[in-house]
Amino acid sequence: MLKTVLENESRQVFAEEQFQQALHIYYEKLYPFKTLFKWLSYGDPLYILKREIAFTTLNDRYIRHKSFQSEEDFQQYIFKKNPAKIDIGAVCHVPPRDYAVVPVCRPIEKELVFDIDINDYNEVRTCCKETDICPKCWKFICLACKILERILIEDFGFKHLLWVFSGRRGVHCWVSDKVARQLSNEERCSILAYINLIKGNTNVQRKVHLPSKPLHSSVQRALEIITKNFIDFIIIEQDILNEDNNGLHKFLKLLWDCRQNEFKQVMSKCKTSIERWNAFVIHLNLLQKSNCLPNKLKYLKEEIMLHYTYPRLDMAVTQSLDHLLKAPFCIHAKTGKVCIPFRVSDMDKFNVIQVPTLSVVLDELNNYYQKQTLNNHFNIYKSDKNFECNHILNTSLCDSYNILLNFVMELEL
Amino acid sequence: MDLVGTRRKRNYTTIISNSLKDSYPHNLQMYSFPPGNEIQLSEFEELALERLQLFRTIEYTTQKGLRIYSEEWKECVYGELIKNELKRYLRLAKSTDFENPSDIDLQARRADHISHFILRLAYCRTESLRKWFLARELEWFKLRFLQQSPKSIEKFLKLNNLTYTSISPEEKAKFYSELSDSTANAYAVDQLNFYKVRFTEVPSLIKSRRVFVHKGYAYIPNFELVTCILGIFRSSLNEALVYANRRLPLMDDDRINFLITNLHNIYTGKDYSQNFNSGKVGLTSLDVYARDHFPLCMKYVYGILKSTHHLKHDCRLQLGLFLKGIGLTYEDSMTFWKNEFTKKIDSGKFDKEYAYNIKHMYGLVGQRTSYSAYSCIKIISSNVGVGDHHGCPYKHWDSVILRTKLNELGMTTEAVEDIVNTASKGHYQIACCKHFEYIHGQQNKVAISHPNQYFEESLECSKENKNQKSQDTPKIVKKQKANDTTLEINDIDWNEDI
Structure with missing residues (x-):
């Protein structure tokens, strides 16, 4: 059966039933239960018992308030339900599975989590629209991750960060230090407010407003990171000052009302984005020197750079303990991509288009089996149980799996 | 706290000392130890009411839009305290030093101490009461701390x-x-x-x-x-309140039960979680109400829903709970949301993804708490992200856009400038209030603190205009009366940004 499923898949056609079967095989052969379970329990069986796990079934039902005593329970449940998605929730004061008996389930601890989605960059990116993503706009996410990681490590002193691709258009970050897990909602909000510079809804044009005093060291550092990439990435590649893609118009709106026309004249004289940006900077300096710039616009250039590149966080995810977040190594239902962990330091090499999909990894697994059978007459259907994680090493998920493994080992459980 | 007549064993130390000077060495207290002397019931009641009045005064002054702890704010608080004859608290509020207290000073410290513990009992019962109490205690503490001389602070820390x-x-x-x-x-x-x-x-x-x-x-x-000190004060008080709440059932004393359970209702504003108004507002009249009586935050969101047939989660909550508060029944609410959403998505998807949300607002599923409509403070302090529509227009919008939107509503240029100016100075609620006044042509000086309050005031105004009767009594007084009849207030959303 495995074979027929895989053969059909290689044509990239996912009939629903086939997807179901493929998913089941994925869970059975590849999903790293052991490591995931070890991470979520932090060496304490009681901890995982009180941890809420939620599932979305293939027919879109949502099952909440589940918790598991052992890895086997967890595994068996997933084999049985074959869920489309696994969500990780908070550790509660009583095991959530007693929800029917004790319908008050107070969340006590959870990792500090962050979520960055590409569609929050729609107003600044020019290459894609809506929920699409390409290697060009993936760079927004890269830059955001780099800035965020340094804040978390250098300012807050966190050590245990797990970064996961969310399957389609963004990334998640799980901060798993003990201090981070024990943060109250209020403390989470304060960290979020410290990090967040992007403020305002659809009725605000320039989303960044800095106070006119010296810049906070975390903002200075973000600007250092951004400056390295700004010209190449934002000005040249994203071509934000082009008239055709409406970029110049949008850019002018970010400036203050009374000088918009003046800047328009100055910038329209030049042809390319980079010339226009330089013209903007020169003119702005001129205004500054002749004291024509109001004090609250002292950092206008910096504000604009941050507006285009600073991390745009989904705040609801970070704010509260209640929020559930998709587990690593899930399969994204729409794209079929695996939600793989990655390292921010290697992120420039991360190709969002080439993230392995369910069909690809199952193909790889199949190829590996075939080789094995040819070489050793190795019977694949017998010796599976204890080798769950070994299979994953024979697919392109190997590196990502090692990242998860390292992350869990560094927790020193 | 040991009350005469209760036989419960005390399990913590109390201050038992005849010398007030030993018991209260400083004006500022962390209230670590409960009082241990006997007290007359009449004094018990008096102390409780006085402190409540003090807190209302502080809250009221802040709601007026004065910047908290600023000189004007302080002057205003002092003025109110004099008006309400809260001399002891005025003395405490103004004191800068701890040395050589007079008898009156010591009496004031004692009153501060005992009344704090009485209010602890009254305010430990629900999360929202605790939040409100905690916020006021912190303000009261900080007000005094900022007055202290360096020497006095040193002594306090020691x-x-x-x-x-x-x-x-x-x-x-x-x-x-x-x-x-x-x-x-x-x-x-x-x-x-x-x-x-x-x-x-x-x-x-x-x-x-x-x-x-x-x-x-x-x-x-x-x-x-x-x-830092406030942080410590806050977390220890919060813990103490949770503890008190657990122990409260053990303290059953008829003489004070009534006072304790009803204290907050005595002067409180209105609670918008109970659907008192249920059924007052029908679906058909909603559009008219939105046009004439919704505050800008709701009017705008309502418009967005009508034009895009979708709202994000936080936005749905802001509008949905408001609608519930003005009296839209659950059934009507469901019809309303479904009608709008299904112009864009099919009804199956609505039932699956959004219906639960509506039920949740009315407390029919999940934790089964009936949620309160958001107050101004909650809306103002809410986080709004890219692509969101909710929040307070006066706070979260660029002044250019605020100006355009107000113009679209047909306000005079003068009015628009006044409102935009007020908002850009950071007085969001006052800006909203001005908006109200310009619409209804009244100077009624009522601070807007809740979108639902805005709605009711607005409705009232138009009724008055129709009847062409002038009514001189300020509205707050009327509200208090209406409230005395409500027996239990469970879930007041004094959701402060502390």
């Missing part, structure tokens, strides 16, 4: 065993530029002492990016010490 050691000169030199760039209002870093505390101890300083943060520690200058 009395409460609070010690802070400053960072070494080497560490200061190492981070010199970071400290001077990142510490708000620090003009001469050389002359400042810095203390290193865990960042979790000073969330409010982290939140506003007012201090340098490195490897999990916040470097706070001496003038921000008050934030």
Whole structure:
């Protein structure tokens, strides 16, 4: 059966039933239960018992308030339900599975989590629209991750960060230090407010407003990171000052009302984005020197750079303990991509288009089996149980799996 | 707290001393020990009411739009305290020193101490009551702390065993530029002492990016010490309140039960979680109501829903709970949301993804709490992200856009400028109030603190205009009367941004 499923898949056609079967095989052969379970329990069986796990079934039902005593329970449940998605929730004061008996389930601890989605960059990116993503706009996410990681490590002193691709258009970050897990909602909000510079809804044009005093060291550092990439990435590649893609118009709106026309004249004289940006900077300096710039616009250039590149966080995810977040190594239902962990330091090499999909990894697994059978007459259907994680090493998920493994080992459980 | 007549064993120390001077060495207290002397029931009641009045005064002054702890604000609080004859609290509020207290000073300290513990009992019962009480206690504490002389603060820290050691000169030199760039209002870093505390101890300083943060520690200058002390006061009081709530059932005393359970209702504003108005507003009249009586925050969101047939989660909550508060029944609400949403998605998808949400608002599923409509403070302090529509227009919109939107509503240029100016100075609720006044042509001086209050005031105004009767009684008085009849208030959303 495995074979027929895989053969059909290689044509990239996912009939629903086939997807179901493929998913089941994925869970059975590849999903790293052991490591995931070890991470979520932090060496304490009681901890995982009180941890809420939620599932979305293939027919879109949502099952909440589940918790598991052992890895086997967890595994068996997933084999049985074959869920489309696994969500990780908070550790509660009583095991959530007693929800029917004790319908008050107070969340006590959870990792500090962050979520960055590409569609929050729609107003600044020019290459894609809506929920699409390409290697060009993936760079927004890269830059955001780099800035965020340094804040978390250098300012807050966190050590245990797990970064996961969310399957389609963004990334998640799980901060798993003990201090981070024990943060109250209020403390989470304060960290979020410290990090967040992007403020305002659809009725605000320039989303960044800095106070006119010296810049906070975390903002200075973000600007250092951004400056390295700004010209190449934002000005040249994203071509934000082009008239055709409406970029110049949008850019002018970010400036203050009374000088918009003046800047328009100055910038329209030049042809390319980079010339226009330089013209903007020169003119702005001129205004500054002749004291024509109001004090609250002292950092206008910096504000604009941050507006285009600073991390745009989904705040609801970070704010509260209640929020559930998709587990690593899930399969994204729409794209079929695996939600793989990655390292921010290697992120420039991360190709969002080439993230392995369910069909690809199952193909790889199949190829590996075939080789094995040819070489050793190795019977694949017998010796599976204890080798769950070994299979994953024979697919392109190997590196990502090692990242998860390292992350869990560094927790020193 | 030991009440005469209860036989419950005390399991913690109490202050039992005949000398008030020994019991109350300082004007400021952390209220670590409950009072232990006997007290007359009449005094018990008087003390409770006085402190409640004090807190209402503080809250009212802040709602007027004065910047909290500013000189005008303080003057206003003093004025109100004199008006309400709360002399003891006025004395405490103005005192700057702890030494050589007079008898009256000591009596004031005693009243402060005992009344704090009485209010603890009354306000420990629900999360929202605790939140409100905590916020007021903190304001009251900070008001006095800021008045103290350095010597008095030193004494206070010593009395409460609070010690802070400053960072070494080497560490200061190492981070010199970071400290001077990142510490708000620090003009001469050389002359400042810095203390290193865990960042979790000073969330409010982290939140506003007012201090340098490195490897999990916040470097706070001496003038921000008050934030640390407040943090400690806050967490210990919060813990004590939760504890008191657990123990409350053990204390069953008919003489004070009534007072304790009804204290908050005595002067309170209105609660919008109970559907008192249920059924008053029908679906058909909703559009008219939205046009004439919704505050801008709701009017705008309502318009967005009508034009795009979709709202994000937070936005749905802001509007949905408001509609519930003005009296839209659950059934109507469901019809309303479904009608709008299904113009864009099919009804199956609505049932699957959004219906639960509506039920949840009415407390029919999940935790089964009937949620209150959001107050202004909650809306103002809410986080709005890219692509969101909810929030307070006066706070969250650019003034250009606010101006355009107000113009679209057909307001005069003069009115628009006045409102936009007020909003840009940070007086969001006053701006909303002005908007109200311009629409109804009245100067009724009622502070808007809740979108639902706005709605009711607006409705009232138009009724009055119709009847062409002038009514001189301020509305707040009427509200109080209406409230005395409500027996239990469970879930007042005094959701403060503390």
